Amino acid sequence: MADGQPQPAAPPQPQQPLLQCQKVSDIIRSYRPTKAFRPPKDAANSNYVTSLDFDDQGDYLVASGDDDTIQVFDIKEGKSTKSVPSKKYGAHLARFTHHSRQVLHASTKVDDSLRLLDLHNEGYIRYFSGHDDKVTSLTVSPGGDSFVSCAKDNTVAVWDLGSRNAQGRLKLATPYLAAFDPSASVIAIASQSTSSVLLYDFRNYDKSPFSTFDLAPHEERFTPSTRGRAWTRLEFSNDGKNLLVGTDFHGHFLLDAFEGTVRAFLVGKAGSPGRAAPVSTTGKPLGQGDACFSPDGRYVIGGSGDHSDMLVWDTQQAPEANGVLKPMTTLSHRGRTAILEYNPRYNMIASADKEIVFWLPEDGSRSSEK
Template identity: 60%
Template sequence: MSFPVQQKVQDVVRQYRPAKHFPNAKEGSYITSLDFDDQGEHLVAASSSDEMTVYNIKEGTKTKTIPSKKYGIHLARFTHHNRQVLFASTKQDDSLRLLELHNESFVRYFSAHTSQVTCVALNPGNDTFLSCGNDDLVCLWDLNSRSPQGKLKLITPYLAAYDPTASVMAIASQSTQSILLYDVRNFDKAPFATFDLADAERKYCPSTQGRVWTKLEFSNDGKWILLGTDYHGHFLLDSFDGVVSAFLTGKTDGSGRAAPVSTSGKPLGQGDVCFSQDARYVIGSSGGSGDLLVWDTTLAGNGTTLESMVKLNGRGFKSPVVQVNPRYNMLATADQKVVMWLPSDQIKNSDT
């Protein structure tokens, strides 16, 4: 697959279409997470069949599949070293593992959690990362050390994210309906801000308060925090004061994935919504149809209910996992298949 040298996201965002799809290696299994490396040249997909698959984006090919039958695999994340992948175990124990891709060997284990890891967030500036667990624990790690650099004991801290400057980390707690902001340099101190979402949840999604948060992400300009939910819509918050600038609507039903802890046998997921590369748009699943919705954040303000500006035809490919490429005008979605999306003019010109 080829990419244009320069095109603004606003010029192509309406043109995205499924360009190529790859079935999961094991029939009946589900992709539970997707992640691009820093250069946007590789994609890693974790599967409920206890394996990860790596794709070459420029060539539009599958490069290798690596099993993890003993430990399971979820939340596979490239580190800043694009031949290394960090992932959470789903079997035997609840540790994290760092894998060297070229020889498929483990570099290091990270053990502290005593229940399922629900989120892994890489620091954008260095080799530290955060993990959250169903044991009410948040851990701060360094990739070069097996022991956590710090721990926080909170109530349902299922989601975490770094801001783009790597100076602030946000922790989302479902049951307390709040987002806590910490100074990364003072990890062990009290949060410097707490955003209470209780009133917003009562207003926009009263029937599912504190139950269906699936995604926490800062925009890469630092202006917004995106809080994804599983059914009713998504919250777009001002990252400085926590005010809900918009509630993004249009989703017709749930993703069918755990949010983010599986209590009913649903496959795990990582959320079906994310920011575009330029932070102007939010892209997410419309629900069971597999179509994608695109919301324009420049229209947000004063708690408006914001409808999507366009619906992108998913051609029937379901999309409970959605991830945008950080470098190129393409994105990937997944359910039982990994689907790569390109602007329609690139599909016509592609030789794949």
């Protein structure tokens, strides 16, 4: 492998068994860091992980970094299996298709094309050209081979993996984030400058949105100093009931996915994770937001900003009278959590900043990080 393998943060220890049957509510408080993968020893100190994604089965994790590499990890084995260099084009927003050996990613150099990588032979299957500025969001349909990209050129493009040409395009103001609902029938697009989230029938995305959620009054209330900017994440819960709008600094909006009402504002962060997601204007490393839903849709897990912990919010808890929801628990960590993803099939979490950390529920054995 051209760029070397990441080094474990501690002497290798057996990977704890992955738990698939336990309810998230039974183990959510017991997550602990169990293994960490540091950048290669010869890497520059400035190298950061910029995206994480699991495949459909939860067996593999793919990560992109600002060192222009794509890393692949075997979850069951608890080890890195591949490091693919992308020195010419760069790599960001690496996303598995429904084939665990194929990964889509955005480019950070040369042009703004999307690229479909075959992990087996480390060659590109197809380029998807059409954006005139950096891609800010890349989301694959849970129901097929369609995917959607957003970019700084104020366009949203709809693609099919089988064709290099876009199937359609929307022109909107700052549509920097997009997300499919679990049924793959609705696409949500977040427009930062207009403080709105637009919902489209994906089969008729060329029509007007069937619903628009106006977050301006809620931004005035909860995030007045960053109104119209600093949105970092857009994600539906797997039960389709909630929609998460993550922000860089103050906290996260939990919306009713049908009505657009703000169910709660998730507080507890202590500053910014230090990333420029989804748009970089200050030279900060890129990212993809620092919060996500658990697979059962009940919990939101997020970074704590400047502090070295992870926060967990229970969306079934009633918010306080002022609309804020505080974390139900804090998961101790030694480093910043700038990016995180919850495994879709196993009780396992991956987080990252400069190094990638695997989290498992504590089973009484000693963590390999301590």
